[in-house]
Amino acid sequence: MSVQTTDYTVSEIRSPAAFITSRVFIYGALIFWAFVCLFPIYWTITTSFKSAVDVTQGHLIPFVDFTPDWKGWRSLGLSPDSIFQTSTVRDEFLKRFMNSVITSVGASSLAIIIGSLAAYGLVRYRYKFAWFKNEDISFFFLSQLILPPVVLALPFLVLYREVALLDTRIGLVLLYTLMVLPIVIWIMRDQFNSIPVELEEAALVDGLSIWGAFFRIVMPIALPGMVAAFILAMVLCWNEYFFAALLTSTDAKTIPVMVASQTGSQGINWWSMAALATAAIAPLAIIGIALERYLIMGMTAGSVK
Amino acid sequence: MAEQTSTANAWPAHPADLIPTGRKRLGWGLLAIATLGLLAIIVVQILYKTEMSTVGFDTWRPVVYAYILWGAALGAWQVLTRGEDGQRALFLLPALLFTIAMVIFPTLFGFYIALTDWNLSSFSGRRFNGLDNFWQMLADPYYRNALFNMVLYVLAVLVEYVIAFGLALLLNAQIRARKFFRVVFLLPLMLSPVAVSWMVGKSLMEYRFGPAATLARHLGWDNPAFFSDPITARISIMMLDAWTFIPFMMIMLLAGLQAMSREVLEAARVDGATAWQTFWQVTFPLMLPVSVTAVILRIIFKLKLADIIITLTSGGPGGATDSVSSFIYREYRDRSNVGYGTMLAMAYLVIIIVFVTWLLKFASRFVRNVN
Numbered sequence: 142m143s144v145q146t147t148d149y150t151v152s153e154i155r156s157p158a159a160f161i162t163s164r165v166f167i168y169g170a171l172i173f174w175a176f177v178c179l180f181p182i183y184w185t186i187t188t189s190f191k192s193a194v195d196v197t198q199g200h201l202i203p204f205v206d207f208t209p210d211w212k213g214w215r216s217l218g219l220s221p222d223s224i225f226q227t228s229t230v231r232d233e234f235l236k237r238f239m240n241s242v243i244t245s246v247g248a249s250s251l252a253i254i255i256g257s258l259a260a261y262g263l264v265r266y267r268y269k270f271a272w273f274k275n276e277d278i279s280f281f282f283l284s285q286l287i288l289p290p291v292v293l294a295l296p297f298l299v300l301y302r303e304v305a306l307l308d309t310r311i312g313l314v315l316l317y318t319l320m321v322l323p324i325v326i327w328i329m330r331d332q333f334n335s336i337p338v339e340l341e342e343a344a345l346v347d348g349l350s351i352w353g354a355f356f357r358i359v360m361p362i363a364l365p366g367m368v369a370a371f372i373l374a375m376v377l378c379w380n381e382y383f384f385a386a387l388l389t390s391t392d393a394k395t396i397p398v399m400v401a402s403q404t405g406s407q408g409i410n411w412w413s414m415a416a417l418a419t420a421a422i423a424p425l426a427i428i429g430i431a432l433e434r435y436l437i438m439g440m441t442a443g444s445v446k
Numbered sequence: 447m448a449e450q451t452s453t454a455n456a457w458p459a460h461p462a463d464l465i466p467t468g469r470k471r472l473g474w475g476l477l478a479i480a481t482l483g484l485l486a487i488i489v490v491q492i493l494y495k496t497e498m499s500t501v502g503f504d505t506w507r508p509v510v511y512a513y514i515l516w517g518a519a520l521g522a523w524q525v526l527t528r529g530e531d532g533q534r535a536l537f538l539l540p541a542l543l544f545t546i547a548m549v550i551f552p553t554l555f556g557f558y559i560a561l562t563d564w565n566l567s568s569f570s571g572r573r574f575n576g577l578d579n580f581w582q583m584l585a586d587p588y589y590r591n592a593l594f595n596m597v598l599y600v601l602a603v604l605v606e607y608v609i610a611f612g613l614a615l616l617l618n619a620q621i622r623a624r625k626f627f628r629v630v631f632l633l634p635l636m637l638s639p640v641a642v643s644w645m646v647g648k649s650l651m652e653y654r655f656g657p658a659a660t661l662a663r664h665l666g667w668d669n670p671a672f673f674s675d676p677i678t679a680r681i682s683i684m685m686l687d688a689w690t691f692i693p694f695m696m697i698m699l700l701a702g703l704q705a706m707s708r709e710v711l712e713a714a715r716v717d718g719a720t721a722w723q724t725f726w727q728v729t730f731p732l733m734l735p736v737s738v739t740a741v742i743l744r745i746i747f748k749l750k751l752a753d754i755i756i757t758l759t760s761g762g763p764g765g766a767t768d769s770v771s772s773f774i775y776r777e778y779r780d781r782s783n784v785g786y787g788t789m790l791a792m793a794y795l796v797i798i799i800v801f802v803t804w805l806l807k808f809a810s811r812f813v814r815n816v817n
Binding site: 167168170171174175177178179180181182184185188196197198199201254255256258259261262263266268270278281282285286287288289290291292293294295296297298299300303304305306315316318319322326350351352355376379380382383386387396397398400401403409411414415417418421422425426428429430433436437440441 | 698
């Protein structure tokens with residue numbers, strides 16, 4: 142990272158004025174875009190501490206423009222003074238939150254398990270199912286990526302009603318697994334490709350079975366890739382709205398659906414809306430910041446050779 | 447079904463005839479029982495649902511369980527009859543059976559629904575009506591409008607690409623706090639589009655008090671209504687969607703930039719090329735394969751665009767911002783028109799498949815010609 146850039150400075154030191162201009166431009170652009178990225182988040186978080194007047198007058202800076210208040214969080218039952226009282230809104234929120242956690246973790250785990258196995262098989266062995274060879278099977282899996290949710294939504298609505306999976310978390314987990322499976326297979330194929338085959342050959346010579354070699358030798362090496370795929374899958378599942386809005390009503394409703402249905406009879410309570418939105422984006426924002434390395438690894442898998 | 451040739455990596459394979467006949471017979475027996483069981487449950491269920499028999503289950507759930515058991519039996523059959531080859535097939539089977547069950551069957555079923563007149567809110571129930579939905583679709587100006595909007599939305603990807611490339615170049619330049627900027631630039635991708643469209647689209651860009659509207663007034667736009675006239679509304683939706691997805695392309699392009707060999711750039715510099723020339727004649731051509739991958743993936747995601755539109759404008763004003771997905775969503779949600787909605791979705795699927803296939807062909811030829 143640091144090695145690559147030395148030649149820039151060498152050539153640019155020759156003209157200090159140009160160097161300074163380019164610095165100003167680069168940092169100006171960086172700071173501008175950082176502002177574009179951060180301001181909506183800042184707005185969301187601060188709005189959750191505003192009262193109605195502060196929202197409608199467009200006050201921006203806490204303590205200067207307006208006095209922060211726990212109003213938004215109180216309406217969710219999550220402010221310091223209401224956290225120990227019973228609150229139906231909080232129960233509702235926690236239920237939706239748990240639904241989101243369970244569906245996204247469940248779907249990502251399921252997709253990682255069956256996706257990694259399939260990716261490993263496709264990378265290491267030659268298959269022939271009828272006239273389908275490895276390339277065709279890979280293409281079959283990856284082509285699911287272009288399938289738009291609308292195509293599946295209505296058939297699934299009918300089918301899920303028939304098999305009693307409508308408005309259940311399992312139903313959502315299965316659909317989300319389907320949704321992220323191509324991405325997981327894409328990432329994991331790349332991962333397994335980078336593991337030298339000699340390792341497994343040695344393990345087989347030492348008497349491990351095929352599956353033993355996979356679990357004891359290959360999996361530990363591919364673990365970072367699995368984490369990357371898992372996190373990317375988590376992000377997609379957590380933010381999914383379309384299927385959740387169509388296929389859930391009371392029991393399995395997830396956070397995005399709850400956020401989208403926040404219009405009351407007296408318009409929108411911005412403070413509670415903002416608190417809810419903050420709670421909805423916080424888990425992924427934290428994961429994104431903490432595990433950014435894996436996310437980038439997942440997104441760039443296979444794109445750069 | 448799995449006829450597997452020996453592996454590419456030449457694993458020591460057990461010849462199939464080393465497997466005792468008893469074991470083979472067990473495998474075949476298992477598979478036969480499982481298949482018969484699955485078929486039996488399906489038949490019983492069909493008879494029950496068509497009221498030709500009184501024995502059966504209330505829902506089709508047992509068929510799902512039977513399918514899972516059948517899948518397990520299929521795996522066992524592979525291992526029992528084919529030994530190590532079977533064990534290899536076992537890697538692929540779960541994902542294959544899962545995807546087939548979750549995609550093929552619903553899609554076929556979807557094609558059938560598309561040929562019916564089925565409104566959930568009417569009493570008449572499902573009625574086969576052939577291609578009526580199709581003719582109705584051809585005459586539907588709103589669907590055509592939604593398709594036209596999709597063309598605009600897809601074209602917006604090019605603008606997103608330019609911005610993403612710029613950001614990737616910025617992050618790749620010699621800067622301080624690179625990690626900080628990278629994390630910050632990545633953040634929008636993490637955020638739920640629904641929460642974003644509420645807090646940005648409905649609050650930040652709100653006509654009266656939103657800071658974005660205030661800023662627009664200061665910049666001289668008297669009437670900063672972001673969602674009231676068709677063209678501005680479309681641009682607002684594009685901007686919001688771009689905001690969430692630019693990091694995705696940016697990260698891929700950044701990885702491409704970092705993987706580029708330094709010697710080439712060095713050589714260009716030594717030859718006296720200006721930064722501008724270096725970019726157009728070295729960096730950009732070298733980045734073309736990565737760019738194409740990023741743009742195509744982005745277009746594929748763009749074709750699914752729905753949630754922002756559903757929450758923000760519901761397709762308004764007058765259908766100006768409708769994407770195909772959001773239009774079909776409302777066809778179902780507001781009008782319960784399952785048959786017609788599915789026909790629209792299926793037509794969209796066909797269009798997408800044709801378009802993406804063409805895009806992939808075109809892209810590979812494009813990359814080959816340039817390099």
